[in-house]
Amino acid sequence: MRRLRPTTVRARATAAAVVVVAAALALASVALLGLLRANMLRNAERDAEQQAAAIAQLASAGRLDRMRAPLHGADFVQVVNARGRVLRATPNLAGVPALGPARPLRPGTLFHTWRIRPLGGEHRQRVVQVTTQSPEGLVTVYVGTSLRDVDAADDTTAAALLVGGPLLLALVALVTWRVTGRALGPVEAIRAEVAEISDRDLHRRVPVPATGDEVARLARTMNATLDRLESSGIRQRQFIADASHELRSPLTVLRTQLEVALAVRDPELWPELISGALEDTDRLERLCSDLLLLARIDAAQPVVPVRLDLGELVRDAVDARLGDRVPVRVRAEAGVEVEGSELWLTRVVTNLLDNAQRFAAGRVELTLRATGPADARTAVLEVRDDGPGIPPADRDRVFERFTRLDDARSRDHGGAGLGLAIARDLAAHHGGTLTAEDSPDGARLVLRLPALTPAG
The missing domain is CATH 1.10.287.130 (Signal transduction histidine kinase, dimerisation/phosphotransfer (DHp) domain)
Incomplete structure (x- = not known):
């Protein structure tokens, strides 16, 4: 069974479409045949019932001698009394005994479907049986109409469905196969292109179809x-x-x-x-x-979410520094709290101060404040120095790894060009940013982190 299952999307889509259409076609065929049969049977019954009612009125008035040959839509007429004796009948039922096997018990109308062999052929007859009261007692009128047209219509419709159904399913399978193939063609082109791309061919790109889908x-x-x-x-x-x-x-x-x-x-x-x-x-x-x-950092190791007072963290980082060439002046606003790793945020502050110490002439300032509404506060930490500063054209490049600017930020100052790159990556890992911004003198590095709402 597993071998018979379609293995491709194209084959599965085609098989599903054929199954769905086949089920819908089967239900529609059953409904169509049922409606056609019911409609034609109702028409046949209506004509026969009208004639049966007219003859029953004649019987009630005791005037059966005025009964005429059946009109269009009726094949035979037979009138039987309560003792089973045939009172009147059309010529095609001459000599035929009473059709009803049981004697009528009360007035009313009944419908039957019989096969009347004396009429010839094997076509069914729809018989309307009307029982009424007459001067001779209960009398039953039998009026029959042939179901030849109904049976012929059923046979013709069934044959058309048997022939047209498989043709329709074949057409559905063909159209679905072709349409699915055209739809999946770009996917196969993408797959083939990706399969050929190796670690040395990452410059290659997959084709983009113009379908916009x-x-x-x-x-x-x-x-x-x-x-x-x-x-x-x-x-x-x-x-x-x-x-x-x-x-x-x-x-x-x-x-x-x-x-x-x-x-x-x-x-x-x-x-x-x-x-x-x-x-x-x-x-x-x-x-x-x-x-x-x-x-x-590149491995994207998750940050352990710890609530931290950034002001205390900054003061501890500054107090732990010994032998700084230039004293650090700290102005930290109280109650600025963030969520993150104490070790990594301390490393960010340390790297920013190391950078400032390396190039400052005689002043290093660190300020911390919180900005924004209470439900969307931002912690802003600035480190300024009065060194040669960072040219506007290099304010993005200075954060690249192993980058040293010519002149002021050179190898002679002892840096490897990783401090600011590490600081920016750690800031991004905490959902923040680190940028070099305008300053009237020296460099100004600004760290922004999402701040927490004050507790209590």
Whole structure:
């Protein structure tokens, strides 16, 4: 049975259409035959009943001798008394005994369907039986009309349905197969194109049909997904190249210092050489830590939802900093609460302060406030410094990984170009934004996070 089941959408759609149409056709055929038979039978009964009523009136008046030959629509007439004796009959029933096997008991009208062999043939007869009171007692009038036309119409209609039904089903199957094939053609083209796209061919795109329907929307969605995959692949390759370059430099310096320390025989120079090697080792450790954090962010690890007082978090982060070259002036509004990871938000604040400390001339300011209505508050954290600032053209590029601006933000300041990139990714992971905005002097970095409604 499983082998007989259609395996493609096209075949399943065709089979379903044929089954539905077949069921509807069967019900319609039964209903059509029933209505046709009932209508023709009702017409035959009406003519026979009218004649039977007219003859019954003659019998009631004792004037059966005035009975005439049956009119159009009636095949025979027979009048029988209560003792079963035939009083009157049409010539085609001459010598035929009473049709009714039972004697009439009370006046009324009955309908029967009989086969009257003396009339010839095997066609059925619809017989109207009217019993009435006459001077001779109860008299029954039998008027019969042939159902030849009814049976012929039934046979003709049934034969037409038997022949036309399969032809109609074949036509439905053909049309459904063709229409479904045309509808699924673009889907197959999309599938074939996607099947040929490898990790080295992410620039390729699937064809978008001009129909504007669900298939076209599927193609556009697939191309948008390929765009994201291509962008992700480009970022990944660029990240690997940049990381390799960044790791190569301190490793080369560290190797050189160790080789010099090994070659120098003067013990008095060893502390200086070892100190330099430790500095490069520390730089490597920080860089590896940053790379690991970026990998965790890219993996979209969920943030544990913890209610935090952002003002307290900022003060704790500033108090924990020792040996800052420039003191940090903090102005934090009370009651600004957010939801997120304390560790990651602390890292955001730390990276922003590290960036400001690296380039500030003599002033670093951190302000925190909440804006917006009570049901849609936004926590706004600004870090300003009086350094060389960020040119407007570079305010987006400064957040790219391993990006260092020429001049002020150079390798000489000791940064690897990951601090602001990590801060922006962590802000986005918390549903916020981090931007570089206008400032009259120096740099101004603004962090915005969704704020919670104050408790109580």
